[in-house]
Amino acid sequence: DIVMTQTPLSLSVTPGQPASISCKSSQSLLHSDGKTYLYWYLQKPGQSPQLLIYEVSSRFSGVPDRFSGSGSGTDFTLKISRVEAEDVGVYYCMQGIHLPPMYTFGQGTKLEIK
Amino acid sequence: EVQLVESGGGLVQPGRSLRLSCAASGFTFDDYAMHWVRQAPGKGLEWVSGISWNSGSIGYADSVKGRFTISRDNAKNSLYLQMNSLRAEDTALYYCAKLPTVTTWFDYWGQGTLVTVSS
Numbered sequence: 001d002i003v004m005t006q007t008p009l010s011l012s013v014t015p016g017q018p019a020s021i022s023c024k025s026s027q028s029l030l031h032s033d034g035k036t037y038l039y040w041y042l043q044k045p046g047q048s049p050q051l052l053i054y055e056v057s058s059r060f061s062g063v064p065d066r067f068s069g070s071g072s073g074t075d076f077t078l079k080i081s082r083v084e085a086e087d088v089g090v091y092y093c094m095q096g097i098h099l100p101p102m103y104t105f106g107q108g109t110k111l112e113i114k
Numbered sequence: 115e116v117q118l119v120e121s122g123g124g125l126v127q128p129g130r131s132l133r134l135s136c137a138a139s140g141f142t143f144d145d146y147a148m149h150w151v152r153q154a155p156g157k158g159l160e161w162v163s164g165i166s167w168n169s170g171s172i173g174y175a176d177s178v179k180g181r182f183t184i185s186r187d188n189a190k191n192s193l194y195l196q197m198n199s200l201r202a203e204d205t206a207l208y209y210c211a212k213l214p215t216v217t218t219w220f221d222y223w224g225q226g227t228l229v230t231v232s233s
Contacts, residue, residue: 001176031216033216035216037214037216039214041159043159048209048223048224048225048226049159049223050223051214051219051220051221054214054219055219058219060219060220061220090158092158092159094159094161094213096213096214096215098147098215098216099166099171100164100166100171100172100173101147101149101163101164101165101166101171101172101173102161102164102173103149103161103164103213104161105151105158105159105160105161106158107158108158108159
């Protein structure tokens, strides 16, 4: 099974400063169709997770452009160019194999504001 | 409006069974694979199980394989999770979700139903 490892596990950032989260997979996520099914989620306190990034670097509808995703193969990064107070919560990377269904989340990275 | 409403959670003794349900509305349920994702108190997200649109392909996390069974009834727009031989470590909030796929990069999540396994 694919293991997803995130670092750091917690982050304290001053508003307006950048933040970066790393996600490494135990095997390449490059699919036979040439795409990479790596996603980023944010779970705000008391809420269900919300999709930020799909297929490594595409922002989901309504996600501010201060969020960006990059990477390939086994190494991926989520960057927030200028952290805002509303960005607090836990960030998860997730990989997905669709047939048979098999998904894996990273351990999560808790972002707090200084 | 898309809605996923989970039900069936509660307090159950170790070794006993529980069946979770998820009622879907606001989208074409039988177009999509569906999943159960859980979150233990204060912990991270864990994918539990998924089922393709026609029930032809099913997957389970190793932690629940052989104990949990996922199913769906497209006529009733419903997803189920039969949980047997429950353990304390199965205590969690269980979310019903449509996760992103190869062809659909959007997702839907319910609010979750809490399962507590304790004597």
